Amino acid sequence: MKIGLFVFVLFSRWLLLPLASASSSLPVYTPVRLSYQNLIREDAKQHVDTDVFLAALQEVGMVSITDVPSWNKQAFFQELEGCIDTLQTASHVFPDGTDVTEAVAARLNNLIVDAKGVSLPVLENVSGKRSYNMQQVINEGEHLEHVHCFYHRSTDSDVVVDSTTKNGPASTTIDWHTDQGLLLAFTPGQRYGTATNGFYIQLADGSAVEVEFDVEQDDVVIMLGDGVHQYVNPAWEKDTERLDLLRAVPHALQMPVGDSDENDVAPRIWYGRMVLPPPQALHPSSTKTFEEVRASMINKDPEALLLGCASRHQVARELAEGDDEGGDGCSSNTSYYCWHECMNYTDYDYSPEICESRSLSLGCVNGEGYLWVDTIHDPAFALGCVNMSVAEFAEVPSPAPSASAVQARMLFAAVVGLLASVSLLLAGL
Numbered sequence: 001m002k003i004g005l006f007v008f009v010l011f012s013r014w015l016l017l018p019l020a021s022a023s024s025s026l027p028v029y030t031p032v033r034l035s036y037q038n039l040i041r042e043d044a045k046q047h048v049d050t051d052v053f054l055a056a057l058q059e060v061g062m063v064s065i066t067d068v069p070s071w072n073k074q075a076f077f078q079e080l081e082g083c084i085d086t087l088q089t090a091s092h093v094f095p096d097g098t099d100v101t102e103a104v105a106a107r108l109n110n111l112i113v114d115a116k117g118v119s120l121p122v123l124e125n126v127s128g129k130r131s132y133n134m135q136q137v138i139n140e141g142e143h144l145e146h147v148h149c150f151y152h153r154s155t156d157s158d159v160v161v162d163s164t165t166k167n168g169p170a171s172t173t174i175d176w177h178t179d180q181g182l183l184l185a186f187t188p189g190q191r192y193g194t195a196t197n198g199f200y201i202q203l204a205d206g207s208a209v210e211v212e213f214d215v216e217q218d219d220v221v222i223m224l225g226d227g228v229h230q231y232v233n234p235a236w237e238k239d240t241e242r243l244d245l246l247r248a249v250p251h252a253l254q255m256p257v258g259d260s261d262e263n264d265v266a267p268r269i270w271y272g273r274m275v276l277p278p279p280q281a282l283h284p285s286s287t288k289t290f291e292e293v294r295a296s297m298i299n300k301d302p303e304a305l306l307l308g309c310a311s312r313h314q315v316a317r318e319l320a321e322g323d324d325e326g327g328d329g330c331s332s333n334t335s336y337y338c339w340h341e342c343m344n345y346t347d348y349d350y351s352p353e354i355c356e357s358r359s360l361s362l363g364c365v366n367g368e369g370y371l372w373v374d375t376i377h378d379p380a381f382a383l384g385c386v387n388m389s390v391a392e393f394a395e396v397p398s399p400a401p402s403a404s405a406v407q408a409r410m411l412f413a414a415v416v417g418l419l420a421s422v423s424l425l426l427a428g429l
Contacts (some may be wrong), residue, residue: 001006007129019095019404026208026209026210027202027207027209027210027211027213028210028212029064029201029203029209029210029211029212030211031056031060031062031064031211031213031221032052032053032055032056032060032063032064033063033064033065033066033217033219034052034053034056034063034064034065034066035065035066035067036065036066036067036068037067037140057222057224057246057247058245058246058247059204059247060201060203060204060249061224061246061247061249062201062211062222062223062224062226062249063220063221063222064217064219064221064222064223065220065221065222066217066218066219067139067218068171068218068219068220073182078181096113098225124281124284125278125280125281125282126280126281126282126289127280131277132277132281135236136181136231136247136278136279137232137278139183140274140278141181141182141275141276141277141278142275142277142279143273143274143275143276143279144181144272144273144274144276145272149358149365158321166346174252174253175252176202176227176250176251176252177250177251177252178226178248178249178250178251179223179225179248179274180225180226180227180276181225181226181227181274181275181276181277182224182225182227182275182276182277183222183223183224183225183227183228183230183274183275183277184222184224184225184272184273185220185221185222185272185273185275186221186223186270186271186272186273187217187219187220187221187270187271187272188211188213188221188270189213189269189270190269190270192262192396197210198210198254199211199213199252199253200251200252200253200254201249201250201251202249202250202251203246216346223249223251224246224247224248224249225248225274226248226300227248227276227277228245228246228247228248229248230284230285231277231281231283231284232246233245234284242304257408268306276290276294277290278290279291283364315347330342331359332352334346336362336364336383337364338364338372339364339372339381339384340341341381341384343364343382344385347380348383350362350384354385355385355386359387360385360386361385361387361388362383362384362386363384363385363386363388363391364381364382364383364384365381365383365384365391366380366381366382366394367380369384369386369391369392370391370392370393370394370395370396371386371391371392371395372393373394381394407427
């Protein structure tokens with residue numbers, strides 16, 4: 001297999017100062033574990049494991065695949081920790097004081113899968129001359145490989161990590177979110193060759209649990225992203241055989257604290273591969289391709305953020321972190337783009353300064369406090385002050401779609417192919 005690898009690495013190291021230990025009061029969840037060898041067998045056992053596999057992705061959205069060929073997790077992490085310092089890197093500082101260095105290797109490659117049978121179209125190509133089934137979405141999609149190294153730092157030796165609540169940790173390194181893309185294949189994070197705690201997921205009933213990973217398991221964890229809600233589940237709506245929907249997993253990370261040794265600078269290392277849709281596939285809720293949507297998201301375009309983010313909450317946070325320039329030609333000094341026009345501050349009792357004096361942000365909102373996007377034509381939207389950390393975008397409710405057994409099995413077969421590709425990659429490291 002020919003692999004094109006483009007490495008963009010960010011690195012920064014910080015001294016790990018002594019922190020008090022923290023323990024989670026949340027229930028512990030152990031992922032469903034299935035053997036890779038059993039999953040690819042062509043006998044009755046395969047169908048049993050396929051059903052378990054699908055149930056895990058429908059009820060939770062996460063499954064652990066063990067015994068992946070040519071995959072030695074411990075050896076991989078040892079090699080990775082030894083070489084990452086030699087890469088050109090930069091760091092991202094998270095709000096709780098954790099520095100994360102991330103190496104992103106972007107690859108466009110085809111996965112080799114062995115699935116057979118009739119498939120349903122999931123996405124359409126921009127040319128209008130072809131469609132993508134589940135296998136092709138993964139085969140021809142864009143794959144982003146991530147290597148994360150987390151270093152915890154603090155300027156206060158008496159820092160204590162907040163305790164957890166029934167809804168999750170009170171303080172998180174990475175807040176609750178669902179990933180973009182179809183799925184994420186990852187190896188659980190390790191530190192000193194030991195599985196780390198602090199990885200949380202939300203179950204279907206809304207409760208939070210801490211995921212327990214086993215360092216002795218040579219596994220690859222599959223976790224579904226928001227793509228199953230955006231373009232996979234809707235494709236099954238008209239299919240005759242109905243199953244539970246596939247589920248994207250909300251998750252959060254709380255960086256594990258160090259011990260009392262001030263020279264303890266060992267990172268938490270994590271590896272994963274995110275599968276995004278084919279760049280030239282059309283987003284089902286837009287006339288844009290996924291490549292165009294991603295480019296627009298980088299530029300903080302509200303409509304693209306709504307298409308590409310997992311929740312309206314996340315869109316609001318994205319916009320809150322944007323620059324101060326006005327959109328669509330509006331001058332940010334005198335006006336704000338709202339309901340298809342540049343609304344002048346002098347015509348309203350709101351401006352950036354007025355909202356800032358109230359510890360809020362200027363926005364385009366309706367009477368219920370929902371933020372506006374330009375696909376909504378409603379004159380009720382006007383300038384107002386809003387808390388972007390909790391604000392949500394207005395949306396039109398859509399009927400809940402159903403799923404098909406045929407397409408679900410296509411997902412299973414494609415994931416098996418993904419695992420085979422990951423194992424081949426790791427074997428060459």
